[in-house]
Amino acid sequence: MTTTDDDALTGARPIAGAPFGWEVGIDLTAPLGQAEKAALARIYRRDGLILFRNQSLTREQQQQACDIFGPALRTDLDNYVVSNVEEGGFLGKQELLFHNDIPYVPAPFLGGSLHALEVAEGAAATRFASALRAWDSLPEGLKERIAPLQALQVRGHLLGRRTTLADLGPGDPCAVHSVVGQQQGTGRPYLFVNIDMTACITALPHAESDALIEELFAYLYDPANIYEHGWAKGDLLVWDNLAVQHARSETGNAARTLRRVSIAEYGYWEQVPTDMATHQSLRDMEKAEA
Numbered sequence: 001m002t003t004t005d006d007d008a009l010t011g012a013r014p015i016a017g018a019p020f021g022w023e024v025g026i027d028l029t030a031p032l033g034q035a036e037k038a039a040l041a042r043i044y045r046r047d048g049l050i051l052f053r054n055q056s057l058t059r060e061q062q063q064q065a066c067d068i069f070g071p072a073l074r075t076d077l078d079n080y081v082v083s084n085v086e087e088g089g090f091l092g093k094q095e096l097l098f099h100n101d102i103p104y105v106p107a108p109f110l111g112g113s114l115h116a117l118e119v120a121e122g123a124a125a126t127r128f129a130s131a132l133r134a135w136d137s138l139p140e141g142l143k144e145r146i147a148p149l150q151a152l153q154v155r156g157h158l159l160g161r162r163t164t165l166a167d168l169g170p171g172d173p174c175a176v177h178s179v180v181g182q183q184q185g186t187g188r189p190y191l192f193v194n195i196d197m198t199a200c201i202t203a204l205p206h207a208e209s210d211a212l213i214e215e216l217f218a219y220l221y222d223p224a225n226i227y228e229h230g231w232a233k234g235d236l237l238v239w240d241n242l243a244v245q246h247a248r249s250e251t252g253n254a255a256r257t258l259r260r261v262s263i264a265e266y267g268y269w270e271q272v273p274t275d276m277a278t279h280q281s282l283r284d285m286e287k288a289e290a
């Protein structure tokens, strides 16, 4: 690996033991110059995953850090705490299969971030799968076959398996997106199907759709294409929510409290204003935090 100017400016190096992703040596509580921000944005685009360690950030500081990579959402309901111990913590303890966040709306989040506020020994890791590398690894014939296809993305029902058309209920949000996306800022292709919320590939019979999706998963979720991040207090991970997927196992009881800030042009509530059930559960969570 050659050390570029960006690496020298930010102390960037590949995350140890990871197949992709970059760790940088930057203190995000100190003011950053434009050159450093531009370097961080370029490093982020290499793999769509960047790690800062030993940070102690307020929510506003986390949002300002995310702004380096795209506009951070600042609405209360789009920023929340993921926790298995805090009363009202979001997402509880259950396993979360690999997914992109909210692929079932017209404009899914561009990026996500998690900042480790409290992490006990044995806290569940977060796993990341690169949809950029997955695309790169496909045989040419498969690339050509899927290039024109689209998939129906639906809100996952947390079934421990892929949510399909048969699982949907009235009012479940869904959206159609291309199976092959293009990374923002680089145009590099990535696979946009996931094992949680991709119901089917449109324009294909169900059996053929299922078989093709499974074939793509073999590349996406190949263990060689997965980075498992064991959390330490102070970690901040920022990832491209479209080009990189995330997952976790059941959290168990080891304390794990992560603050979530998302990067997006459009918030969830702008896109799904009718989803009152989720709205209410997040409002309840806010009350519990207050």
Ligand SMILES: [Fe+2]
Pocket: 099, 100, 101, 246
């Ligand atoms: Fe998620």
